[in-house]
Amino acid sequence: MELRKSYFADVRKDDLHEIGQPRPRSDSPGHVTGKTAFFADRNFPGTLHLKMVRSPHHHARIRSIDTSEAERHPGVVKVLTAKDVPHNVYTILILIQIGPEDETVLADGKVRWKGEPVVAVLAETERAAQEAAAKVKIDYEVLPAVFDMEEALKPGAPLVNEYHGQNYYLYDSGECRKVRFGDVEAGFASADHVLEQSYQSSPIEHAPTETTGCVVAPEGNDRFTCYTNTQAMFFTLDNASIILQMPGNKLHFVGGTVGGGFGGKVDVIVEPIAILGAKLTGRPVSFIYSREEEMQISSPRAAEKVVIKDGVMKDGRIVARKVTGYTDAGAYSRHSPYGAQKGAGHYPGPYTIPNVWIDTYCVYTNRTPSSAMRGFGVTIGDFALEVQMDKLARLIGMDPLEFRFINAYRDGDMKAHRQPTEGAALIECMQEASRAANWPVAEKFMAMSSYVKGA
Amino acid sequence: MALALQTFATVKDANTALKSQGSRYLGGGTLVVRAANEGDVSVSSLVRSTDPALSSIAVTDGKVRIGASVTMAAIARHPDLSSLARAARAVGGPAVRNMATVGGNLFAPAPYGDFAVALLALDATVSTDDGEAPIETFLTGRDSNRAIVTTVGFVLPPQGDFRFLKVSRVKPKGVSVLSIAAVLELAGDGTVSAARIALGCMADRPTRARAAEKALIGRRLTKDGIAPALAAAGEGTSPITDPIASAWYRAEVLPVHLGRLLLT
């Protein structure tokens, strides 16, 4: 490893002792000997296995559920439906006072995506649970479904989620998150060129090597220990507490060791229902997604569509940028309204543009609910923005790297969402990249600095 | 009903046990144990035979007979089967190759079953206790087949006549976008005198590229010579769509890869 200390040399105290020094990872000895305890490595005698009966339809009304045959299946100990869940509302971000309460733990009356959990079967063995799950009879009235965001926003589209009343999340700012900065239309009018392009992405699954799951052990005294690979320990604790209507001191969560998460394990999906199973049976319960469930059921990164319109001058300055972003939440909100909001703040990119207009929509469709994944709300936007930057550079016949130097934000620049820039280092990163990639740029760009004295 | 394994010394006894409902033959486990793990409850009984004949490889006078339980790894390291090693090594990673069997590969649904594609190009014969069948007949009827495959047999083509290519997105090893196997005989003047080309992933099971075969006869293996064969490559195929690739994509890239195989 190498630290380039030439950058910001006059504004930095060079007293780094840890940074730049290799240090052994504290968890590695456990990993290389196979001793690290992942949640599924906890083994309790008499553990019950939970299998979920899921909706085979994208959108349907549940007419009736008949679990009698499943309950009689050998090895089955308990079958759970919506009526068994004390507070059948799942609200991932309630801890930080963010709703909406638009999702159930087990479907109640309706299913809104293919794979939605409807009935939980607990049995002595995985096999018995699988066999019994196949015997649950659910009568569905299939409803029209919508899978495309722009279709979902059209009048007359099937209503995905009654909680919202329309197929988009209603922010306090209205139907979308908005950023308004300068006069974008005046900017386009003054521009030498205007380029509008549209970009879109599909959902992306995190595909962690260890699938989502938990093992719950009753401790007696109505207290339960939940061994879990959640990435969000306290979201899990308070959601479980609310869903189960149990005080938090009855719930003991053990975790922190995660076999790959990447944002895919912040959804608190498995823990509440597994704890409920343990509470109602008095037995340890294991609920672990199969690989197929991990790929199909766990929430992916949202599909996005980004429309970018830029006004650019022949000298390389971007003078106006208008972005309309669409985030496909799937059938329920989870983290997606937050993701779309992040996009709104991010879309100008790391560039200083005097006139900006941004609308980002969080749209509901009958697809698998999407949620967090490494830089969600930002990553797809970055892809779109940087492809757009290359196109703009080509349009005005400029080197794409020099084009970025011209527009790069520097300390003190006001960003479109009214946060002054501080601690910028984009210029220095590009200077280093220019050297590393042997992609020379004009000397004046190599002499630039992100640091502006007094900014 | 819980899953149970029954082991028999002879194929005959195993065949009898297979007649009961819910039973499946267990080869290397890469298909049936996988299905059971994923919750396929239609299988309640696994049957296997430890008959040593199922695990033997015999090569005499260029004629090859491979027991159905022979693994991909065993084929890949057999000194007389070096021309097929590339096809055997195309299956899975090292651990899968130590488990996956020749017999099982005949039943693997696309995008799996790369070695069966090779066997189809080799014009293999598939044997069960009921008799022998050409591989094409066997593959067509494999869904209703109830008799344990005991061996596959074929004539080893002369060195260089057998070609194999597996295309995957992940390097060095991934699931097939498609696979192609070909046995090409060349006349003294360098033109193709006989051709058998088999394709994987271009249908739900290995399939022949008959139009391409026909278009190769009398042609040289040059860019111009193979052009009619490439144009005809997709005729009669119905590629699968799966998370690896769409049917459209497979159809688009087939001629490209067939061309690479023919020109190597």
Add this chain to the structure above:
Amino acid sequence: MAKVPVQFTLNGSEKAEFIDSGTTLLHALRDKIGDTSPKGGCHQGTCGACSVIIDGELRLSCLTLAETCNGAAISTTSGLSEGGVLHPLQRAFLDTFATQCGFCTPGMIMAAKMLLDHTPNPSRDEVVEALSGNICRCTGYEPIIQAVLTAARSNSQNAA
């Protein structure tokens, strides 16, 4: 439910258990015998996290039925370090930062051990091929490849 006996050696010590017929070796090792070093990542034969060595061959314990292993000699990552001394592969994985979440590590080490047992001085391509059935979703392949090459070098230095 029919219980069947299984008996094999695990990392050199005798093990005997009664298990349900049809139980995978992965479940038998983890839930009955208590060796949780093989991990269940996909139960499909795709990820390699459950890799173990059976009679000198790398196998996937998730697709192997335990009762087919009667009389076999089975090795797992938990048996690699003797008396608290790390195996050269374990040492190399540690030193080259070849672990991230750690879930794929025991399977990777088994696949790497199989390679080095037969090919003490592998090329980089041979290492890549040997690990081709093992997925590291944290995508730390480069340090893992370096770890195997480092272990091979330290082995040959010790042998010299």
